[in-house]
Structures are given as structure tokens and as C-alpha cells.
Amino acid sequence: MxxxxxxxxxxxxxxxxxxxxxxxxxxxxxxxxxxxxxxxxxxxxxxxxxxxxxxxxxxxxxxxxxxxxxxxxxxxxxxxxxxxxxxxxxxxxxxxxxxxxxxxxxxxxxxxxxxxxxxxxxxxxxxxxxxxxxxxxxxxxxxxxxxxxxxxxxxxxxxxxxxxxxxxxxxxxxxxxxxxxxxxxxxxxxxxxxxxxxxxxxxxxxxxxxxxxxxxxxxxxxxxxxxxxxxxxxxxxxxxxxxxxxxxxxxxxVDSQEKAARQQKYAGFKQQLVTGLRENGIEVEVNGDLEGHNLQHVLNLWFKGCPSDALLTNLDLNGIAVSAGSACTAGSLEPSHVLIAMYGKDSPRIAESLRFSFGAGNTAAEIEVVIATLSTIVKKLKRE
CATH class of the missing domain: 3.40.640.10 (Type I PLP-dependent aspartate aminotransferase-like (Major domain))
Known part of the structure; x- marks a missing residue:
């Protein structure tokens, strides 16, 4: 794998x-x-x-x-x-x-x-x-x-x-x-x-x-x-x-030129991932702002109706590592304090979101694999 x-x-x-x-x-x-x-x-x-x-x-x-x-x-x-x-x-x-x-x-x-x-x-x-x-x-x-x-x-x-x-x-x-x-x-x-x-x-x-x-x-x-x-x-x-x-x-x-190049590459991965999922019929929304003044390597997505833990488990079984929030609190049962601050404690986003974060070694081909795999997992979970 x-x-x-x-x-x-x-x-x-x-x-x-x-x-x-x-x-x-x-x-x-x-x-x-x-x-x-x-x-x-x-x-x-x-x-x-x-x-x-x-x-x-x-x-x-x-x-x-x-x-x-x-x-x-x-x-x-x-x-x-x-x-x-x-x-x-x-x-x-x-x-x-x-x-x-x-x-x-x-x-x-x-x-x-x-x-x-x-x-x-x-x-x-x-x-x-x-x-x-x-x-x-x-x-x-x-x-x-x-x-x-x-x-x-x-x-x-x-x-x-x-x-x-x-x-x-x-x-x-x-x-x-x-x-x-x-x-x-x-x-x-x-x-x-x-x-x-x-x-x-x-x-x-x-x-x-x-x-x-x-x-x-x-x-x-x-x-x-x-x-x-x-x-x-x-x-x-x-x-x-x-x-x-x-x-x-x-x-x-990571001089200034390299930083700019990486941010541009990661912004491309963001667009590729969101667009690809939507083209596959996956209902997904960005937590935060896709176009604004952001760190381009971090993308947090709400998968409507799909529990984060089920998504994480299925992705891991398919060899894809993402998270549901900060690594420092991911081992706990506490919901994301960041998403609560943004959307309120009763928002369904709290339990149905994933964080994708890109690095220097990632490629567009890998993002395509993630799109295909994640689309299959989401459709399967929704059928169940």
C-alpha cells in the first residue's frame, strides 16, 4: 500500500x-x-x-x-x-x-x-x-x-x-x-x-x-x-x-522565494482537492476562508453528515494520513475549540470536519488519489 x-x-x-x-x-x-x-x-x-x-x-x-x-x-x-x-x-x-x-x-x-x-x-x-x-x-x-x-x-x-x-x-x-x-x-x-x-x-x-x-x-x-x-x-x-x-x-x-513557491503550490492543492471532491458529488464546505489571507498549507473541510472519526479510520485503512484537528488534542474526546469559536458549540461542523495539511513532498498526483479515495469513502458512509 x-x-x-x-x-x-x-x-x-x-x-x-x-x-x-x-x-x-x-x-x-x-x-x-x-x-x-x-x-x-x-x-x-x-x-x-x-x-x-x-x-x-x-x-x-x-x-x-x-x-x-x-x-x-x-x-x-x-x-x-x-x-x-x-x-x-x-x-x-x-x-x-x-x-x-x-x-x-x-x-x-x-x-x-x-x-x-x-x-x-x-x-x-x-x-x-x-x-x-x-x-x-x-x-x-x-x-x-x-x-x-x-x-x-x-x-x-x-x-x-x-x-x-x-x-x-x-x-x-x-x-x-x-x-x-x-x-x-x-x-x-x-x-x-x-x-x-x-x-x-x-x-x-x-x-x-x-x-x-x-x-x-x-x-x-x-x-x-x-x-x-x-x-x-x-x-x-x-x-x-x-x-x-x-x-x-x-x-x-526556506528563503523568501521558496516560501512563496510553496504557498503557491499549496494553494493549488487546496483548489484541486475542493474542486475534485465537489465534481465527484461530495457535499463539502471550507471551514474558514479558501481565498483569503491564510496559511495555504492548511485546509479544513466540513463533510456534511459524515462523522470525522469514521472518515479518519477509513482514510487510514487506505494509507492516507490526515487529522480532525490539532495533533496536541487529537487523542482526546474534546471537540475542536477552534471550530467552536468560529461556528458555535452546536454546529454539526464540529464532529464532521477534517484537516488536510500539505508539505514540501506532496504532489498533485497524491491529491488525485485522495480525492478518489475520499469520495468513495464518503459515498459509502452516506449509504450506511
């Missing part, structure tokens, strides 16, 4: 040049980057070079505004929780959205138990917030606004540049969870007035359990992880030099 992977929003396979880089560093450089001898200096040189590559990719002012972490979750937790406690004497109000990743929402929920107040901005049926709502929610005691760059379930992109302008005029810092967007669209932390940004390497064909937190030079918060003085005392723990070198290699592979 030929297997087709369309769950790239959950994770991506490591690119071969990334594997080659990681393997080379792993076999040739084993020193601790904090050591001052030759072996430590070898590791430090790779760490510094990788940090420069990544800082340049988001137009950071300085390389040391990049702090390597274990991934998006740690970066989100650090940005939100440590900012709250560091600035609690200035205010105890935070703003986020109803469709953030669990790493953000659960950090906010924790802070609510610690005496902080959180405003959760609603979204429209395309998965986007109202800038007017954001403006109205800001208060003198607002210390942090955390709004994702792109949603992992429906692909909606937030107006980050305009959000940055609004937040910059207030007393708050602006954090964006860019885990799903980094490596797929251009992000400029200076132009967009971003104070904190979270990413994860495995979303752009890099290694797992690694990411970075961008911290603008004026942002002073303690490390969430307590221990040594690594990462200029901003994140304790010995750096994983082979993985960091691989992360930088993955970033090099």
Missing part, C-alpha cells in the same frame, strides 16, 4: 539536507558550548552561526535576541508566564484569542488561577479577530497581548502588522505564537513591532524538541527553566548543538 501523508501541520519529515547536517555535526562536534577549550569553542562557533542564521530570518536587531528552547510549548509558556510575573506590578490584564494553541490557552488559564485577568477575543467565521475588538480590550493595566500568526487547525492568518501597531501604542508587549507560520511566510519582528515570538523546528522539516523564543532586547524576563547560565542566562540547559545546526539548515532551505 502506498501511504500519503497530509498531516504536515502536526509535524513534518526532516529534509535530507537537514538530516545530513545534523548527522555531520553529531559525529564531528561533541563539545559543550559553555566550555572554553577547543572542543567547547567548536560547539560555540556552530551555536553562534546558527543563531545568526535564525536571527536574520526574522530581521532581529541582534543575534542574541534568539533564545533556543525545547520547542513551541516552552517558548509560549516562557513568553506568557514569565512576562506576567515580571510585569505584575504594572498590571494584571492579558489579552489573547479564543483559537490559540493549547500551549497559550493553558498558560493563560494557569495565570487566571494566580490572580491575573485574561480577555479572550472572539473570531469570525473565517477565524480572524476584529481589530476594533482588540483596540477596545486594551487597558492601562494590560501587560501582554498574545495572538498567533497563523492558526494550526484552519490556517487563518491574523493581521500581525496591524496588531503590532495597535499594541505598540499601549503599555503591553506583543507576543505571537508563530509555530505554524514560521518557515512558510515571511515574518519581520521589527516591521511588525513584535516583542516576543515562539517557533518550533519540526514544523519546517527540522528536528523535534527544538525551537526558539525571540525576545526583543528591551524584553527582560527570567528563564522558565532554572539551572545554569546557558543562552546568556536566558534558558538553562546544555544546548543541543547538532539539532540547532539542523534547525539553521532547515531555515536556509
Amino acid at each position: 502506498k501511504h500519503i501523508y497530509l498531516d504536515n501541520a502536526a509535524t513534518t519529515p526532516m529534509a535530507q539536507p537537514v538530516i545530513d547536517k545534523m548527522t555531520a555535526v553529531m559525529t564531528q562536534v561533541f563539545g559543550n558550548a559553555s566550555s572554553t577549550h577547543y572542543y567547547g569553542r567548536q560547539a560555540r562557533a556552530i551555536l553562534d552561526e546558527s543563531r545568526h542564521v535564525i536571527a536574520t530570518s526574522i530581521n532581529a536587531k541582534k543575534d542574541d535576541e534568539i533564545v533556543f528552547t525545547s520547542g513551541g510549548t516552552e517558548s509560549d509558556n516562557t513568553a506568557i508566564i514569565e512576562t506576567a510575573f515580571a510585569r505584575k506590578n504594572e498590571g494584571r490584564h492579558l489579552i489573547t484569542t479564543a483559537i490559540e494553541h493549547e500551549a497559550v490557552l493553558k498558560s493563560m488559564a494557569y495565570l487566571e488561577t494566580q490572580g491575573f485577568e485574561v480577555t479572550y477575543l472572539p473570531v469570525d467565521r473565517t477565524g480572524k479577530i476584529s481589530l476594533t475588538d482588540l483596540q477596545n480590550a486594551l487597558r492601562a493595566d494590560t501587560i501582554l497581548v498574545s495572538i498567533m500568526a497563523g492558526n494550526n487547525e484552519v490556517g487563518s492568518r491574523m493581521p500581525i502588522h496591524q496588531i503590532g501597531q495597535i499594541v505598540a501604542a499601549s503599555n503591553a508587549w506583543f507576543h505571537t505564537d508563530a509555530v505554524q507560520a514560521y518557515g512558510l511566510v515571511d515574518l519581520d519582528v521589527q516591521a511588525d513591532q513584535i516583542d516576543l515570538m515562539s517557533t518550533s523546528a519540526h514544523k519546517l522539516n527540522g528536528p523535534k524538541f527544538l525551537g526558539f523564543l525571540y525576545r526583543a532586547e528591551h524584553v527582560v524576563i527570567p528563564s522558565l527553566i532554572k539551572g545554569g547560565d546557558q543562552e546568556l542566562k536566558r534558558r538553562a540547559g546544555t544546548e543541543n548543538i547538532p539539532a540547532i545546526a539542523a534547525f539553521a539548515q532547515a531555515v536556509k532551505l
Whole structure:
């Protein structure tokens, strides 16, 4: 059986040049980057070079505004929780959205138990917030606004540049969870007035359990992880030099031209999949906006009258991997909080939707196989 992977929003396979880089560093450089001898200096040189590559990719002012972490979750937790406690004497109000990743929402929920107040901005049926709502929610005691760059379930992109302008005029810092967007669209932390940004390497064909937190030079918060003085005392723990070198290699592979090319290819896959299903008589609607300002690699579809779990099982039996939502919550029985925020808790879309997410290795021929297979499965389920 030929297997087709369309769950790239959950994770991506490591690119071969990334594997080659990681393997080379792993076999040739084993020193601790904090050591001052030759072996430590070898590791430090790779760490510094990788940090420069990544800082340049988001137009950071300085390389040391990049702090390597274990991934998006740690970066989100650090940005939100440590900012709250560091600035609690200035205010105890935070703003986020109803469709953030669990790493953000659960950090906010924790802070609510610690005496902080959180405003959760609603979204429209395309998965986007109202800038007017954001403006109205800001208060003198607002210390942090955390709004994702792109949603992992429906692909909606937030107006980050305009959000940055609004937040910059207030007393708050602006954090964006860019885990799903980094490596797929251009992000400029200076132009967009971003104070904190979270990413994860495995979303752009890099290694797992690694990411970075961008911290603008004026942002002073303690490390969430307590221990040594690594990462200029901003994140304790010995750096994983082979993985960091691989992360930088993955970033090099997706320059602005490559990002644009991939977004164009993925937009084509979206149209191909939706059109093909409809031509086969399948009643399907897009959750979100097909034509708007979105992450083109994510497509969420409502299959009217077909339970998501039945669709997932049948697709898996046919060698096709998709999901019904975030990989971080897919193992639970909880419905998608993103679709609930967009359509309401009583919408049939909640239990009848699938997420398709494309990657660099997918082809138009694979999409045709998915169309044919899925059409057969939907017709079979409806007959039953």
C-alpha cells in the first residue's frame, strides 16, 4: 500500500539536507558550548552561526535576541508566564484569542488561577479577530497581548502588522505564537513591532524538541527553566548543538522565494482537492476562508453528515494520513475549540470536519488519489 501523508501541520519529515547536517555535526562536534577549550569553542562557533542564521530570518536587531528552547510549548509558556510575573506590578490584564494553541490557552488559564485577568477575543467565521475588538480590550493595566500568526487547525492568518501597531501604542508587549507560520511566510519582528515570538523546528522539516523564543532586547524576563547560565542566562540547559545546526539548515532551505513557491503550490492543492471532491458529488464546505489571507498549507473541510472519526479510520485503512484537528488534542474526546469559536458549540461542523495539511513532498498526483479515495469513502458512509 502506498501511504500519503497530509498531516504536515502536526509535524513534518526532516529534509535530507537537514538530516545530513545534523548527522555531520553529531559525529564531528561533541563539545559543550559553555566550555572554553577547543572542543567547547567548536560547539560555540556552530551555536553562534546558527543563531545568526535564525536571527536574520526574522530581521532581529541582534543575534542574541534568539533564545533556543525545547520547542513551541516552552517558548509560549516562557513568553506568557514569565512576562506576567515580571510585569505584575504594572498590571494584571492579558489579552489573547479564543483559537490559540493549547500551549497559550493553558498558560493563560494557569495565570487566571494566580490572580491575573485574561480577555479572550472572539473570531469570525473565517477565524480572524476584529481589530476594533482588540483596540477596545486594551487597558492601562494590560501587560501582554498574545495572538498567533497563523492558526494550526484552519490556517487563518491574523493581521500581525496591524496588531503590532495597535499594541505598540499601549503599555503591553506583543507576543505571537508563530509555530505554524514560521518557515512558510515571511515574518519581520521589527516591521511588525513584535516583542516576543515562539517557533518550533519540526514544523519546517527540522528536528523535534527544538525551537526558539525571540525576545526583543528591551524584553527582560527570567528563564522558565532554572539551572545554569546557558543562552546568556536566558534558558538553562546544555544546548543541543547538532539539532540547532539542523534547525539553521532547515531555515536556509526556506528563503523568501521558496516560501512563496510553496504557498503557491499549496494553494493549488487546496483548489484541486475542493474542486475534485465537489465534481465527484461530495457535499463539502471550507471551514474558514479558501481565498483569503491564510496559511495555504492548511485546509479544513466540513463533510456534511459524515462523522470525522469514521472518515479518519477509513482514510487510514487506505494509507492516507490526515487529522480532525490539532495533533496536541487529537487523542482526546474534546471537540475542536477552534471550530467552536468560529461556528458555535452546536454546529454539526464540529464532529464532521477534517484537516488536510500539505508539505514540501506532496504532489498533485497524491491529491488525485485522495480525492478518489475520499469520495468513495464518503459515498459509502452516506449509504450506511
